[in-house]
Amino acid sequence: MTSLQDAEAPAGEVVLEAEGLTKHFPVRRGLRDLFDRRSRAAVHAVDDVHLILRRGKVTALVGESGSGKSTVARLLAQLYPRTDGDIRLHGESTRVKGGRNFRRYAARVQMIFQDPFASLNPVHTIRYHLTRALKIHHNGGSNAAELEDALHNLMSRVSMTPPERYLDKFPHELSGGQRQRVAIARALGADPEALLADEPVSMLDVSIRLGVLNLLRDLKERLNLAILYITHDIASARYFADETMVMYAGRMVEGGDSETVTQSPAHPYTRLLIDSAPDPDRLHGELEPDTRDRGNGEPPSLINPPSGCRFHPRCPMAGPRCETELPVRLEIGDKPGHWAACWLYDAQGVGK
Amino acid sequence: MNEPVLEIRNLNVDYGLGDQAVHAVRDVNLTLHRGEVLGLAGESGSGKSTLAYGLTRLLAPPGVITGGEVIYHPEKADPYDVLALSDNNLRKFRWAETAIVFQGAMNSLNPVHKISTQLNDVLQAHEPKMSAHSRNARCREMLKLVGISADRMDAYPHQLSGGMRQRVMIGMALILQPQVVIMDEPTTALDVVMQRQILGQLIELRERLGFSVIFITHDLSLLVEFSNRIAIMYGGRIVEEAPAAALYRDSLHPYSAGLLGSFPALRGPRRELSGIPGSPPDLKGMPSGCSFHPRCPKAFDPCSEHIPVLGRPDTTDGSTRTVACHLHPAQVPAGVSSPGER
Numbered sequence: 001m002t003s004l005q006d007a008e009a010p011a012g013e014v015v016l017e018a019e020g021l022t023k024h025f026p027v028r029r030g031l032r033d034l035f036d037r038r039s040r041a042a043v044h045a046v047d048d049v050h051l052i053l054r055r056g057k058v059t060a061l062v063g064e065s066g067s068g069k070s071t072v073a074r075l076l077a078q079l080y081p082r083t084d085g086d087i088r089l090h091g092e093s094t095r096v097k098g099g100r101n102f103r104r105y106a107a108r109v110q111m112i113f114q115d116p117f118a119s120l121n122p123v124h125t126i127r128y129h130l131t132r133a134l135k136i137h138h139n140g141g142s143n144a145a146e147l148e149d150a151l152h153n154l155m156s157r158v159s160m161t162p163p164e165r166y167l168d169k170f171p172h173e174l175s176g177g178q179r180q181r182v183a184i185a186r187a188l189g190a191d192p193e194a195l196l197a198d199e200p201v202s203m204l205d206v207s208i209r210l211g212v213l214n215l216l217r218d219l220k221e222r223l224n225l226a227i228l229y230i231t232h233d234i235a236s237a238r239y240f241a242d243e244t245m246v247m248y249a250g251r252m253v254e255g256g257d258s259e260t261v262t263q264s265p266a267h268p269y270t271r272l273l274i275d276s277a278p279d280p281d282r283l284h285g286e287l288e289p290d291t292r293d294r295g296n297g298e299p300p301s302l303i304n305p306p307s308g309c310r311f312h313p314r315c316p317m318a319g320p321r322c323e324t325e326l327p328v329r330l331e332i333g334d335k336p337g338h339w340a341a342c343w344l345y346d347a348q349g350v351g352k
Numbered sequence: 353m354n355e356p357v358l359e360i361r362n363l364n365v366d367y368g369l370g371d372q373a374v375h376a377v378r379d380v381n382l383t384l385h386r387g388e389v390l391g392l393a394g395e396s397g398s399g400k401s402t403l404a405y406g407l408t409r410l411l412a413p414p415g416v417i418t419g420g421e422v423i424y425h426p427e428k429a430d431p432y433d434v435l436a437l438s439d440n441n442l443r444k445f446r447w448a449e450t451a452i453v454f455q456g457a458m459n460s461l462n463p464v465h466k467i468s469t470q471l472n473d474v475l476q477a478h479e480p481k482m483s484a485h486s487r488n489a490r491c492r493e494m495l496k497l498v499g500i501s502a503d504r505m506d507a508y509p510h511q512l513s514g515g516m517r518q519r520v521m522i523g524m525a526l527i528l529q530p531q532v533v534i535m536d537e538p539t540t541a542l543d544v545v546m547q548r549q550i551l552g553q554l555i556e557l558r559e560r561l562g563f564s565v566i567f568i569t570h571d572l573s574l575l576v577e578f579s580n581r582i583a584i585m586y587g588g589r590i591v592e593e594a595p596a597a598a599l600y601r602d603s604l605h606p607y608s609a610g611l612l613g614s615f616p617a618l619r620g621p622r623r624e625l626s627g628i629p630g631s632p633p634d635l636k637g638m639p640s641g642c643s644f645h646p647r648c649p650k651a652f653d654p655c656s657e658h659i660p661v662l663g664r665p666d667t668t669d670g671s672t673r674t675v676a677c678h679l680h681p682a683q684v685p686a687g688v689s690s691p692g693e694r
Binding site: 205278 | 515548
């Protein structure tokens with residue numbers, strides 16, 4: 001496996017781009033709805049998402065469970081067909097359904113799943129898992145020696161050395177952190193340009209999470225990968241990602257440079273999220289009154305999402321305009337590229 | 353505050369018998385004081401849940417308690433050993449004196465019964481003389497206390513959200529007004545916003561009702577904020593116990609320091625973090641000496657040979673913190689009652 005050509009590509013080059021990405025899952029309530037085309041209910045899982053993945057950069061997608069962040073990853077990996085919008089790989093619009101086209105796409109965009117206990121087949125060895133990835137994507141070389149070389153190369157890339165010690169083991173013989181490393185090695189077997197990591201460390205023990213995150217960062221730098229890091233832990237997004245986007249109820253609410261988004265959050269939801277995160281420095285502290293949740297801490301139903309801004313029923317700053325008009329992306333102006341979808345930053349405000 | 357409500361002495365729990373036995377909890381000494389929140393932190397496999405099940409005698413086979421005492425101090429009666437209770441007395445002790453909120457509590461509710469039925473059930477079993485009317489009133493009051501409107505009484509669990517189910521579980525645990533509530537990772541399945549709301553409510557309820565909490569979690573940063581004291585477990589043993597603020601500012605055991613350094617901070621300068629190298633120990637093949645020494649950056653000669661004793665490292669400053677590490681040799685071992693205790 002050679003990534004010479006990849007390593008020469010300039011950092012910051014756009015690899016994957018999503019524009020207006022939308023996914024609605026139809027809800028069927030009964031047999032009658034099958035024939036009645038008029039009143040099709042749908043879960044509005046993802047609406048109008050814009051996202052750019054660049055070479056050598058990590059983009060974090062932060063949100064609570066049910067905010068649609070995993071759906072975005074699956075849409076980008078083309079595991080789900082999209083309802084609307086566009087996915088562009090190197091500027092070229094792509095829609096693949098399966099077969100050869102899907103494999104060609106998967107060779108460039110790979111996904112890492114949350115649970116390494118479930119994503120590896122328990123009846124096969126590590127060697128089998130990695131060999132399959134290499135062979136399917138034609139990176140296994142032409143003879144046994146080259147394949148062995150490629151396997152060792154993969155294992156050492158994820159710091160599992162010496163490779164002989166792990167290659168012939170079964171997944172159950174490895175610890176959680178080691179299994180996730182194998183899952184990362186398998187994704188690298190395709191020699192991809194973009195990695196979509198869906199909560200790659202949330203199932204791991206606390207003390208080894210950082211080891212895996214640091215490995216991903218190291219790989220990003222050495223292989224010049226574009227990484228989408230999906231997480232519910234905004235502190236780890238600050239630590240690991242260059243750029244952070246916040247999702248709420250299927251929509252993006254804020255985005256920008258990680259440091260800016262976490263240090264001077266603009267959207268009321270981001271503020272709530274950051275204030276709710278455990279903070280050892282605040283001993284028995286109380287929340288600031290202006291970031292209090294007006295609701296009961298629950299996201300809205302996505303079958304009938306709230307009109308206007310989806311956060312308005314819980315937002316402490318909401319005005320009449322928030323209930324009716326969908327907020328657009330507005331520049332905050334403190335740092336270039338920092339935006340929020342909130343009427344607070346519009347000249348007309350939230351209305352009286 | 354300094355009066356003990358639950359004292360664990362030299363508790364040992366094994367899984368399996370004889371040579372096959374895995375020692376999941378070893379020589380644990382821990383005291384829960386009245387009205388405090390005691391945090392119990394550790395990674396998976398450190399024995400923190402086993403400890404909780406052991407001290408309430410809820411261990412399912414092959415779990416066996418192989419030694420130790422759990423002394424419970426009721427409010428107006430003589431203390432007794434929970435591990436020596438007869439089945440009948442144990443039934444009275446459970447829930448009424450010590451309640452437990454399980455890991456994944458959201459799934460601990462019976463899906464085919466209404467919330468009201470399940471709450472009523474507890475009262476019926478423990479206070480059979482109560483009238484149906486007052487039972488209902490108590491359920492209503494309990495739900496209100498945890499922030500659920502009484503008209504949700506007749507809902508089935510699937511009609512409630514995860515956070516509401518968690519609240520019902522907390523309400524259910526508190527319904528007999530126990531002295532001790534053990535919470536085993538009660539908020540791990542919830543989002544941060546919900547987690548904060550529920551924990552805030554818990555602290556408020558504790559102030560009002562005056563129960564003590566043993567809070568088990570792997571999220572140390574959460575404990576630092578919410579608990580009074582923290583005990584850290586590794587490989588079945590308690591390696592450090594200290595007031596929350598002291599542990600956060602200046603942890604003595606390298607494992608505690610490593611664990612604290614595993615959480616990226618949201619505020620303050622961004623720094624390079626490394627976590628802890630290696631992986632948690634396998635209870636079937638524990639390292640010799642201190643079980644942390646293969647991963648410890650500060651390990652030196654005695655670490656691989658002798659098991660460090662949990663004890664107070666310094667007798668001069670009068671603090672109550674204890675640590676089990678050769679870097680801070682124990683002057684006063686824990687478990688040997690210090691003056692002031694019985």
